[in-house]
Amino acid sequence: MNSVGVYITGMGIASSLGIGIPAHHDALKKNSSGIKPLSLFPASPGNNFPTGEIPGLGEAVDLPRTHTLAITAAREALAGRDIIPDAIIIGTTTGGMPRTEVLLKNGEKDSGPYRYHSTSSVAEYCADVFRCEGLVITVTTACSSGTAAIILAFELLRSGRARRVLAGGADALCRLTYYGFNSLQLIDPAGSRPLDRSRRGMTVAEGSAMLLLEAAESRPVGAIAEILGGGLSCDAYHPAAPHPQGDGALAAMKSAIGNAGISASDIEYINLHGTGTLDNDLAEARAVRALFGDAIPPLSSVKGATGHSLAAAGAIEAVISSIVIGEGLIPANTGCVEPDPELKLKPVLQPLHKKISTVLSNSFGFGGNNACLVLSKPGAARERPALQHSFRFEVLGSTCITGAGDMDTTLRNLQVGKSCRGALPLADISKKLPAREVRRLKRLPRIVLSMAMEARELAGAGITISSIFFGTGLGPLSETGDFLSKLFESNEQFVSPTDFVGSVHNAPAGQAAIWLKATGANITATGGDYSFEQALYAASLTAAYGEVLLLMGADEHHDTLSPLFDGSVRASREHSDGGGALCLRAAESPAGIGMAPLFFGNARVNSSAVDSLVQSLGGPERINASYAALFAGIPAGERSAGDKQLHEFLNISAFTGPVIDYRSFIGEFPSASAAAAAIAARLAREGAIPEALAGGTECSLGGKGILLLGLGSFITAIEITAGPL
Amino acid sequence: MEELIVELKEKIIDALDLIDITPDDFKEDDRLVGGTIGIDSIDILELAMMIDREYGVKIDNKELGQKVFATLITLAEHIIKNRKG
Numbered sequence A: 001m002n003s004v005g006v007y008i009t010g011m012g013i014a015s016s017l018g019i020g021i022p023a024h025h026d027a028l029k030k031n032s033s034g035i036k037p038l039s040l041f042p043a044s045p046g047n048n049f050p051t052g053e054i055p056g057l058g059e060a061v062d063l064p065r066t067h068t069l070a071i072t073a074a075r076e077a078l079a080g081r082d083i084i085p086d087a088i089i090i091g092t093t094t095g096g097m098p099r100t101e102v103l104l105k106n107g108e109k110d111s112g113p114y115r116y117h118s119t120s121s122v123a124e125y126c127a128d129v130f131r132c133e134g135l136v137i138t139v140t141t142a143c144s145s146g147t148a149a150i151i152l153a154f155e156l157l158r159s160g161r162a163r164r165v166l167a168g169g170a171d172a173l174c175r176l177t178y179y180g181f182n183s184l185q186l187i188d189p190a191g192s193r194p195l196d197r198s199r200r201g202m203t204v205a206e207g208s209a210m211l212l213l214e215a216a217e218s219r220p221v222g223a224i225a226e227i228l229g230g231g232l233s234c235d236a237y238h239p240a241a242p243h244p245q246g247d248g249a250l251a252a253m254k255s256a257i258g259n260a261g262i263s264a265s266d267i268e269y270i271n272l273h274g275t276g277t278l279d280n281d282l283a284e285a286r287a288v289r290a291l292f293g294d295a296i297p298p299l300s301s302v303k304g305a306t307g308h309s310l311a312a313a314g315a316i317e318a319v320i321s322s323i324v325i326g327e328g329l330i331p332a333n334t335g336c337v338e339p340d341p342e343l344k345l346k347p348v349l350q351p352l353h354k355k356i357s358t359v360l361s362n363s364f365g366f367g368g369n370n371a372c373l374v375l376s377k378p379g380a381a382r383e384r385p386a387l388q389h390s391f392r393f394e395v396l397g398s399t400c401i402t403g404a405g406d407m408d409t410t411l412r413n414l415q416v417g418k419s420c421r422g423a424l425p426l427a428d429i430s431k432k433l434p435a436r437e438v439r440r441l442k443r444l445p446r447i448v449l450s451m452a453m454e455a456r457e458l459a460g461a462g463i464t465i466s467s468i469f470f471g472t473g474l475g476p477l478s479e480t481g482d483f484l485s486k487l488f489e490s491n492e493q494f495v496s497p498t499d500f501v502g503s504v505h506n507a508p509a510g511q512a513a514i515w516l517k518a519t520g521a522n523i524t525a526t527g528g529d530y531s532f533e534q535a536l537y538a539a540s541l542t543a544a545y546g547e548v549l550l551l552m553g554a555d556e557h558h559d560t561l562s563p564l565f566d567g568s569v570r571a572s573r574e575h576s577d578g579g580g581a582l583c584l585r586a587a588e589s590p591a592g593i594g595m596a597p598l599f600f601g602n603a604r605v606n607s608s609a610v611d612s613l614v615q616s617l618g619g620p621e622r623i624n625a626s627y628a629a630l631f632a633g634i635p636a637g638e639r640s641a642g643d644k645q646l647h648e649f650l651n652i653s654a655f656t657g658p659v660i661d662y663r664s665f666i667g668e669f670p671s672a673s674a675a676a677a678a679i680a681a682r683l684a685r686e687g688a689i690p691e692a693l694a695g696g697t698e699c700s701l702g703g704k705g706i707l708l709l710g711l712g713s714f715i716t717a718i719e720i721t722a723g724p725l
Numbered sequence B: 001m002e003e004l005i006v007e008l009k010e011k012i013i014d015a016l017d018l019i020d021i022t023p024d025d026f027k028e029d030d031r032l033v034g035g036t037i038g039i040d041s042i043d044i045l046e047l048a049m050m051i052d053r054e055y056g057v058k059i060d061n062k063e064l065g066q067k068v069f070a071t072l073i074t075l076a077e078h079i080i081k082n083r084k085g
Helices: A021-030 A065-077 A097-105 A120-129 A142-158 A175-183 A247-260 A278-292 A310-327 A407-415 A443-459 A477-489 A497-503 A507-516 A528-542 A561-565 A567-572 A609-616 A619-626 A636-653 A672-686 B002-015 B041-055 B062-068 B072-082
Strands: A005-015 A087-091 A136-139 A164-171 A207-216 A225-234 A269-271 A358-365 A369-376 A393-401 A467-471 A522-525 A548-555 A578-586 A594-602 A627-633 A659-661 A705-710 A714-721
Touching (some): A005 A021, A005 A065, A005 A142, A005 A310, A021 A310, A065 A120, A065 A164, A065 A207, A087 A120, A097 A175, A097 A477, A120 A136, A136 A142, A136 A522, A136 A528, A142 A164, A142 A358, A142 A528, A164 A310, A175 A497, A225 A247, A225 A310, A225 A467, A225 A522, A247 A278, A247 A358, A247 A369, A269 A310, A278 A358, A310 A358, A310 A369, A443 A477, A443 A507, A443 A578, A467 A528, A477 A497, A497 A507, A497 B041, A507 A522, A507 A548, A522 A528, A528 A578, A528 A594, A528 A705, A528 A714, A561 A567, A567 A636, A594 A609, A609 A619, A609 A636, A619 A636, A619 A705, A672 A714, B041 B072
Parallel strands (some): A087 A136, A269 A358, A467 A522, A467 A548, A627 A659
Antiparallel strands (some): A005 A225, A164 A207, A225 A369, A358 A369, A393 A578, A594 A714
């Protein structure tokens, strides 16, 4: 049993219903809708349909709208409290895109204005503003991002590795999502009417919501609700459509309820994902009926009021679920006049006053990424289930793609001191992939699929991979670039739906899940140069003991976009890409090669982050006793700060083993650390670092491990251990 | 109509990057979706965009799409009936 509870002690929200908690109380009571004609940018002729815009949002000149939304909700969540969060976990899919797309449209060639492009910059900006020194994760699992972020925060708190976490989601409206969803014919021209028999689709919206979550033995003062559990699953079925029977949705709901230590009959209200598309509402209804049978609690979708704010939706609905619990107010299923008889559900059609203790909130997204959350009245006496997840992993196999080729070619090059920088031709990346099945996939998903298939082979026959954790700094740049080029070339008339589906950052991991039939958790982390590290943290927060998972990191080089978005690509003036994949088994005491995330600190706000690192690794003596070699990742864009940090680390730790500056031979791309980790795991298996890498003489590991450091804006540490601890 | 069908075969191969398919692989009255060519629901959306761009004919909802994209013949008939000029 676990005695620690996770409580919501602060909330902030912005949606088309207004800005702030009071505005939402009001709107939900009145059953009003925020869906209105688009005004943020001019729509091209014939493409004008309603959206969920946030009214009256004051925007900063140099900050993208998503960032403004995130900080607005975060300030409300932390209002009046002198609190520095230990960690920040934010879901977003658009990041700086609202600004980037305008810059690209105007042909802006200077990289300066693109500095907030990356999805990671939203959480990083919040971390800087609130002086958060610890773990920062950006979750990008499409429309379930906000809920997935809250689930990771919940697990982080429950594990005792943080006491206070700011978690939520933010997405601003932009052309990419507006025209993208339209190209999929998923927009209801009359505005979203979830569950209605004449519904025609969703309404694209924007929004943000943030929760201050605190771990405590007993109900803290001001607790609004308690989070009891969360569940993640993947349909592993289709890139953009839900499993028709709602299998993935059902698995996530079951997992959330099991994780909470309650049963389905304890749920008193369901906040549906309910987007208003024909397929989503039907699949979700089937899943709800399969789980609850004849005893379906009151339920509604608020997306007919707020619209669908993508990565923000789950966080917004966690706030609304807390209002349901705190105020005894069940929101109406706004927009639904006549429930679709095929769904066999009875949504709440008018706001209803009813005491509710426990709520299930659903979020599903592209890539079949599902996330469900259980919230409850705070302070009730309850038995909380013990932690099920492992922070350590056994490495069953690892592979990589570098400019030189696959793992074997890469190692051969390294053994003779040859560089592996560069970008492998697409034909070489695709050589083991069936041509017809990958015809729609561009560079990044092919890198990912190629590594995923090989990692599975390396793991051995009879092993089933159930979950996938993927880190990518900049996501599918080819699809994103092509989508925007076609949009602007056609005066915003024609786009490619294939490119839109492919442009989603979590598309490659969703594709890998389909190929591997991996129906467990599927998390994509997009934390810039620390994406792979964030994906590993996500794995350590959710993988159950014994579970086999695939951990990957990859990025692609794009001639136009990479230099604009990545300062390290500009600094090196070289084109490199690729990544790494490791097949892992969650195990507290690995029988073979082990792997664990050890440290994640924000060096931009903590000037003694290197000190903190050395301390958290157990001090100089333990560091020298545990590790024979150090792999250091210093992004070229942060070379001087990174060099200084490395020097400081070597000084304080008095580390005497070889230091391998891996970006010098892997090249500059955000997930270079994934390739480095895969190589380090392979070298740990072989027991030695080749002389060309170790600085002249071969370095025998002698049973010791390898320490992987990420340096620059953030400082990260991962250990690869040689055998049983 | 025959000319249009020949043209459509080429435009479909091009729009969907059907690298290992030639125009001769298409049979005019075979079902387009889920048939031997391997066209699925995302491809249909891509084709709807192509038909709008090339012929100015909108196929903007699923129900209509299912009817129009049944076969090459139904597609060609729909374009002939609805194209401007």
